[in-house]
Amino acid sequence: MIPLKITKRDDLPxxxxxxxxxxxxxxxxVFAGLIIALLGYNPITIFTSMVKGALGTTIRxxxxxxxxxxxxxxxxGILVAFKMKFxxxxxxxxxxxxxxxxxxxxxxxxxxxxLMLLSMAIAAMIMGGFWAFIPAFFKxxxxxxxxxxxxxxxxxxxxxxxxxxxxxxxxxxxxxFPKVAAFSDxxxxxxxxxxxxxxxxxxILVVLVYLxxxxxxxxxxxxxxxxxxxxxxxxxxxxxxxxIISMMLSGGLCGxxxxxxxxxxxxxxxxxxxxxxxxxxIITTWLAxxxxxxxxxxxxxxxxxxxxxxxxxxxxQVPASVADMIQAIIxxxxxxxxxxxxxxxxxHKYLKVKKEAK
Amino acid sequence: MLVGFLSAxxxxxxxxxxxxxxxxxxxxxxxxxxxxxxxxxxxxxxxxIVGLNTHNPLLAMLGxxxxxxxxxxxxxxxxxxxxxxxxxxxxxxxIFGEGFASFLGQRVMGSIVPGDxxxxxxxxxxxxxxxxxxxxxxxxxxxxxxxxxxLTIIASAYYLxxxxxxxxxxxxGESAAAADAxxxxxxxxxxxxxxxGGALCGLGGAYMSLVTVPVWQEHIIAGRGWIAVALxxxxxxxxxxxxxxxxxxxxLSILGFRLQSMGIHISQYLIDMxxxxxxxxxxxxxxxxxKKEDMPPADxxxxxxxxxx
Numbered sequence: 001m002i003p004l005k006i007t008k009r010d011d012l013p014x015x016x017x018x019x020x021x022x023x024x025x026x027x028x029x030v031f032a033g034l035i036i037a038l039l040g041y042n043p044i045t046i047f048t049s050m051v052k053g054a055l056g057t058t059i060r061x062x063x064x065x066x067x068x069x070x071x072x073x074x075x076x077g078i079l080v081a082f083k084m085k086f087x088x089x090x091x092x093x094x095x096x097x098x099x100x101x102x103x104x105x106x107x108x109x110x111x112x113x114x115l116m117l118l119s120m121a122i123a124a125m126i127m128g129g130f131w132a133f134i135p136a137f138f139k140x141x142x143x144x145x146x147x148x149x150x151x152x153x154x155x156x157x158x159x160x161x162x163x164x165x166x167x168x169x170x171x172x173x174x175x176x177f178p179k180v181a182a183f184s185d186x187x188x189x190x191x192x193x194x195x196x197x198x199x200x201x202x203x204i205l206v207v208l209v210y211l212x213x214x215x216x217x218x219x220x221x222x223x224x225x226x227x228x229x230x231x232x233x234x235x236x237x238x239x240x241x242x243x244i245i246s247m248m249l250s251g252g253l254c255g256x257x258x259x260x261x262x263x264x265x266x267x268x269x270x271x272x273x274x275x276x277x278x279x280x281x282i283i284t285t286w287l288a289x290x291x292x293x294x295x296x297x298x299x300x301x302x303x304x305x306x307x308x309x310x311x312x313x314x315x316x317q318v319p320a321s322v323a324d325m326i327q328a329i330i331x332x333x334x335x336x337x338x339x340x341x342x343x344x345x346x347x348h349k350y351l352k353v354k355k356e357a358k
Numbered sequence: 359m360l361v362g363f364l365s366a367x368x369x370x371x372x373x374x375x376x377x378x379x380x381x382x383x384x385x386x387x388x389x390x391x392x393x394x395x396x397x398x399x400x401x402x403x404x405x406x407i408v409g410l411n412t413h414n415p416l417l418a419m420l421g422x423x424x425x426x427x428x429x430x431x432x433x434x435x436x437x438x439x440x441x442x443x444x445x446x447x448x449x450x451x452x453i454f455g456e457g458f459a460s461f462l463g464q465r466v467m468g469s470i471v472p473g474d475x476x477x478x479x480x481x482x483x484x485x486x487x488x489x490x491x492x493x494x495x496x497x498x499x500x501x502x503x504x505x506x507x508x509l510t511i512i513a514s515a516y517y518l519x520x521x522x523x524x525x526x527x528x529x530x531g532e533s534a535a536a537a538d539a540x541x542x543x544x545x546x547x548x549x550x551x552x553x554x555g556g557a558l559c560g561l562g563g564a565y566m567s568l569v570t571v572p573v574w575q576e577h578i579i580a581g582r583g584w585i586a587v588a589l590x591x592x593x594x595x596x597x598x599x600x601x602x603x604x605x606x607x608x609x610l611s612i613l614g615f616r617l618q619s620m621g622i623h624i625s626q627y628l629i630d631m632x633x634x635x636x637x638x639x640x641x642x643x644x645x646x647x648x649k650k651e652d653m654p655p656a657d658x659x660x661x662x663x664x665x666x667x
Contacts, residue, residue, distance in 0.1 A: 149641055
């Protein structure tokens with residue numbers, strides 16, 4: 001047998017927790033560096049150009065911010081569901097349906113800009129919320145497994161938007177190229193400091209979601225349901241309604257991401273619009289320890305990785321896949337380090353005794 | 359016409375078949391591995407590269423098996439030994455596998471599978487069986503890889519439902535604590551079956567790169583790993599039902615184009631929605647019926663920590 005004994009930590013001093021995390025990130029960078037060297041590149045050049053590529057100039061910082069915005073808002077949505085231990089892996093679909101609803105408004109109505117943008121956002125949040133309501137309803141009423149349900153709804157939404165893009169919504173003036181008509185100017189979000197105002201929305205939402213989860217009654221109920229359904233039931237909470245309301249909030253936030261991406265980034269509806277944000281957000285939310293403020297920073301770090309990865313692809317002809325692998329390796333290490341935050345590993349006593357006997 | 363379509367459905371369903379079976383083993387051990395897509399990519403690229411260099415179909419398959427198993431080992435170490443959240447870890451494995459395949463694939467982009475391997479995987483009718491009207495034509499005039507799929511299904515069903523080890527495995531998935539108490543080595547069972555699952559996903563990936571497409575191209579798996587995750591539920595964790603489901607989903611994935619060639623215009627994208635909608639309906643029905651054998655393993659997704667019993 002392996003002479004190791006594992007016990008659960010009762011409490012972990014804050015500085016020790018930070019030390020373990022820092023160490024794991026450092027270790028992951030060293031390991032990723034080794035892999036990069038094995039692939040025949042200079043790790044130091046790669047890392048420094050990734051950072052330069054993400055933060056080196058104003059334009060690059062703007063690009064990084066553009067990548068961070070959808071990730072932050074989606075992560076906040078995922079966070080609300082995860083807090084309740086409702087495994088919403090349907091962010092992709094909720095983003096898509098939100099984008100679909102926003103586009104339906106943008107393409108069919110002619111409204112003044114502020115009213116247009118507001119109606120698009122509301123439509124997107126309702127549609128995203130509805131897409132999350134379906135699995136939440138079945139979970140609350142029948143106990144249906146939400147992981148699989150939300151996963152399937154992703155594909156329904158993506159295929160549906162693909163159908164629209166290649167079929168009924170195909171722009172007749174695009175000469176056969178399968179794309180949806182571009183939005184009119186009134187449906188496009190304005191910019192502040194060179195980046196669309198999604199970044200301001202994201203920052204406000206971080207604060208709002210933080211306050212909601214930590215300082216309101218509903219937020220408290222959500223964490224109680226997450227901790228123990230039994231306790232929640234014993235305390236007389238209406239579990240079904242808590243599940244449904246928070247899931248709709250979760251889907252609504254993801255839907256809003258869809259509206260922002262359609263309006264400010266794609267400037268139309270496209271089947272590739274969700275760009276895996278729904279999945280990446282699961283990872284960022286988890287790494288942030290289900291904390292809204294921490295989510296902001298983890299998402300920014302992720303955006304730096306992604307933008308840095310794009311940059312080295314263009315500037316150094318390093319395939320983007322290298323950046324994906326670096327990202328995954330760092331993730332594996334950070335995830336693995338969670339173990340040492342929760343458990344303590346001791347070497348069995350008898351082994352020590354044996355050593356002393358020698 | 360119909361026979362030709364059904365025969366093509368089997369070819370389209372075979373990668374799904376292997377991957378679904380792999381995920382069944384992993385889930386029966388209590389581990390929801392969302393890295394199926396990633397492991398399929400790893401198997402696809404390694405199988406392809408080994409095939410390209412050795413011209414040996416069996417070595418190529420072996421390479422794919424190992425690649426899938428190594429991906430699964432990473433996942434198993436993190437989720438079994440370090441008790442990392444399974445959903446997050448599986449998603450990370452998918453990112454890793456795709457990056458891995460896309461990186462290694464750069465050098466062989468557009469290469470074609472060598473003729474000796476193509477020749478090995480041509481349709482070979484099985485004597486007697488292939489002369490059964492309709493059935494023989496559909497099922498028994500396929501390539502060796504498909505036949506291996508049939509055998510794997512039969513072996514898996516036997517293993518899961520008719521052997522002591524299969525019973526132990528199901529016990530681990532239902533309640534790791536109870537299995538441990540009855541003297542089953544829980545961690546060992548989990549590791550072995552997660553790795554076996556990865557190996558099968560790797561084979562599923564290799565079918566795409568060696569037989570279906572036989573040219574290396576980016577995004578070769580194109581979401582089939584996710585369909586496999588859905589199929590596991592569709593098949594309610596039963597290998598025999600997985601066989602039916604895989605060929606059904608395979609058929610649906612090519613139906614739209616067939617119909618279009620017959621002059622019936624239904625968008626393939628709408629037909630593509632059917633398998634997912636069907637899976638949702640099955641998930642709902644199976645929770646409603648509350649039949650024990652249609653339910654997910656009770657301990658699915660829960661980390662097991664002996665000292666916490």
